[in-house]
Amino acid sequence: MRLQKYMALSGVASRRKSEEMIKEGRVKVNNRVITELGTIIDPRADKIIVDDKNIMLETNKVYIMLNKPVGYVSSLKDEKGRRVVTDLIEGVRERIYPVGRLDADTTGLLLLSNDGDLAYKLTHPSNKVDKKYIAIVEGVPNKKELDTLRNGVFIDGKKTHPAKVKISKRYDTDSILDIVIHEGRNRQVKKMCEAVGHPVKKLKRVSIGEIELGGLNIGNWRFLNDEEIEYLMSL
Numbered sequence: 001m002r003l004q005k006y007m008a009l010s011g012v013a014s015r016r017k018s019e020e021m022i023k024e025g026r027v028k029v030n031n032r033v034i035t036e037l038g039t040i041i042d043p044r045a046d047k048i049i050v051d052d053k054n055i056m057l058e059t060n061k062v063y064i065m066l067n068k069p070v071g072y073v074s075s076l077k078d079e080k081g082r083r084v085v086t087d088l089i090e091g092v093r094e095r096i097y098p099v100g101r102l103d104a105d106t107t108g109l110l111l112l113s114n115d116g117d118l119a120y121k122l123t124h125p126s127n128k129v130d131k132k133y134i135a136i137v138e139g140v141p142n143k144k145e146l147d148t149l150r151n152g153v154f155i156d157g158k159k160t161h162p163a164k165v166k167i168s169k170r171y172d173t174d175s176i177l178d179i180v181i182h183e184g185r186n187r188q189v190k191k192m193c194e195a196v197g198h199p200v201k202k203l204k205r206v207s208i209g210e211i212e213l214g215g216l217n218i219g220n221w222r223f224l225n226d227e228e229i230e231y232l233m234s235l
């Protein structure tokens, strides 16, 4: 594995920043300073030191994406006895839990991990991680209603942050909206649409920052790839 990739996957810094650190002579491989960018290391055998600190790949951390179906609850247990999202993840030994949540009747991208810092990174306002939803709503919002959604609506006395909203399809009685928000308030998308008179009939999350659901089938899951993990580490 390339040294800068190893550093990025270990959470030291982004790949680009890691390259700078290597060039600055801050990185040692087996006690020797390395300033060449192409250096290949063996994660199991080589000792990597950055700024005098030993760097380890956090191999016990797992990052999973699930295309959540309707009817599953985003928690580890449900007092009403409903099915929980972790029921869908088989064959993973680590104790993973949902990072953030989707309503039981919402489908789409849900991340699961045993990385305790991840939820904080994804929800911290300074990171402004965009979450994109596709919502089927009753009726077709007019220009004024769309602008209200974009500029912010009052939910429980507090205005929502600016959102990106566009109509992707219009039908006679319904429409499909693309909605991007970075907050994660309780039932936020539903409450926003409700507030402008267009209740949500179906809701699906399709991306979280640079992580996209893509073609993953409903009810299926996969491990995030290196690029996706690096993105999370860069937050």
Ligand code: URA
Residues within 6 Å of the ligand: 101, 102, 103, 106, 186, 187, 188, 189, 190, 191, 203
């Ligand atoms: N907004 C909602 O209303 N529900 C979700 O599940 C996610 C965002």
